[in-house]
Amino acid sequence: MLMGLYIQAREYRIMDYRISRSLRMKKRILVGVVLTAVVVYVSSCCEMKCCAKKCKEPGKMSVKTEQFGKTADGQQVDIVTLTNGKGLTARIMTYGGIIVSFEAPDRSGKPGDIVLGFDNLDGYLKGNPYFGAIIGRYGNRIGGAKFTLDGKEYKLAKNEGENILHGGAGGFDKVVWKIEKAEAKSSKAELKLSYTSKDGEEGFPGNLKCLVTYALTSDNKLEMKYEATTDKPTVVNMTNHAYWNLAGAGSGDVLGHELTINADKYTPVDKGLIPTGELKDVKDTPLDFTKPMTIGARIKQIDIGGYDHNYVLNGKAGKLKFAAKVYEPTSGRVMEIQTTEPGIQFYSSIGLNGSLKGKDGKAYVKYGALCLETQHYPDSPNKPTFPSTVLRPGEKYETTTIHTFSTK
Numbered sequence: 001m002l003m004g005l006y007i008q009a010r011e012y013r014i015m016d017y018r019i020s021r022s023l024r025m026k027k028r029i030l031v032g033v034v035l036t037a038v039v040v041y042v043s044s045c046c047e048m049k050c051c052a053k054k055c056k057e058p059g060k061m062s063v064k065t066e067q068f069g070k071t072a073d074g075q076q077v078d079i080v081t082l083t084n085g086k087g088l089t090a091r092i093m094t095y096g097g098i099i100v101s102f103e104a105p106d107r108s109g110k111p112g113d114i115v116l117g118f119d120n121l122d123g124y125l126k127g128n129p130y131f132g133a134i135i136g137r138y139g140n141r142i143g144g145a146k147f148t149l150d151g152k153e154y155k156l157a158k159n160e161g162e163n164i165l166h167g168g169a170g171g172f173d174k175v176v177w178k179i180e181k182a183e184a185k186s187s188k189a190e191l192k193l194s195y196t197s198k199d200g201e202e203g204f205p206g207n208l209k210c211l212v213t214y215a216l217t218s219d220n221k222l223e224m225k226y227e228a229t230t231d232k233p234t235v236v237n238m239t240n241h242a243y244w245n246l247a248g249a250g251s252g253d254v255l256g257h258e259l260t261i262n263a264d265k266y267t268p269v270d271k272g273l274i275p276t277g278e279l280k281d282v283k284d285t286p287l288d289f290t291k292p293m294t295i296g297a298r299i300k301q302i303d304i305g306g307y308d309h310n311y312v313l314n315g316k317a318g319k320l321k322f323a324a325k326v327y328e329p330t331s332g333r334v335m336e337i338q339t340t341e342p343g344i345q346f347y348s349s350i351g352l353n354g355s356l357k358g359k360d361g362k363a364y365v366k367y368g369a370l371c372l373e374t375q376h377y378p379d380s381p382n383k384p385t386f387p388s389t390v391l392r393p394g395e396k397y398e399t400t401t402i403h404t405f406s407t408k
């Protein structure tokens with residue numbers, strides 16, 4: 001009997017050992033399967049990312065110049081392609097210094113063109129609301145198209161009612177710029193464009209020698225630098241008028257884009273969009289973008305049908321500071337803007353209505369893009385309390401705006 005019990009207990013122990021051994025085996029198999037799955041997933045992700053990189057970028061900075069067409073009066077227009085080796089590609093033409101296309105990857109690494117524009121030069125020559133262009137000599141409006149400097153009144157070329165907008169009908173967006181340099185360095189692909197605006201052009205005094213530098217950097221920045229000198233006292237306020245749609249140009253409206261603007265105040269305007277001279281708080285108004293907010297959330301509350309306002313940036317003018325940030329949730333694209341300028345015009349493409357067909361024949365609808373034009377305040381030449389836009393001989397006009405691209 002004792003012997004029987006001993007044998008039974010031994011059998012139980014053997015069974016127990018066998019069960020736990022098979023459990024251990026099962027555990028090991030399960031861990032093995034999970035680990036293999038993780039390794040396969042991670043390596044396929046890496047491959048996808050590397051492929052996405054390889055497919056869209058040679059891994060190096062590059063600059064390429066090609067002919068793009070001719071203006072109505074026969075001037076040759078070139079187009080320069082800058083690539084930063086990290087997925088950013090900018091195509092900029094010498095007519096108006098226009099950013100014709102700007103490719104940036106979405107969160108899966110797929111590139112997309114995120115500025116409005118046309119496939120060819122003719123599209124631009126037919127007329128459009130300043131797509132991607134360098135704006136000057138004076139970006140935004142000067143009331144009554146006149147100003148007085150050192151006791152002398154200058155009458156400017158009106159092109160919007162009684163006022164002048166964006167430097168007049170023959171502004172910097174409509175002239176052919178000269179390529180001074182198009183060069184790929186180790187940390188940036190750079191294009192330098194020059195233009196000399198003649199004394200009296202659109203009514204502005206002084207021969208104004210301008211140099212605009214566009215650069216794509218290895219850390220995914222688009223740097224824009226504006227420089228100018230004059231031989232007579234004058235006013236200068238240059239900017240770029242790119243129409244951004246981070247979901248892709250022509251993909252619909254930007255009402256779902258999330259925007260932050262680093263400004264507690266804005267410059268209220270009259271019916272002709274000329275500042276009254278006051279600075280008002282954005283707090284408790286639909287203009288408040290001090291915290292991220294979708295563009296569409298309060299747009300219906302704006303009496304002029306959408307945003308077209310100059311914001312007074314927090315921080316020091318002349319110092320590079322955070323100005324604005326845009327996030328587009330479907331693509332994951334993020335664009336952050338820093339500038340040395342004291343203001344930024346947030347324009348929500350109120351003027352587009354779907355009749356203009358751009359790249360690939362896509363219609364550019366109302367609110368189809370947003371412009372964030374870094375600038376001095378509108379009508380500063382007539383507003384002594386605003387930061388000055390006066391440039392005198394011997395001085396150098398120098399401003400910088402940087403757009404940084406990422407995804408989240």
Ligand code: FUC
Nearest residue numbers: 129130140308345347351
């Ligand atoms: C912005 C606006 C103007 C104009 C132009 C096309 O600079 O401030 O109102 O419509 O873009």
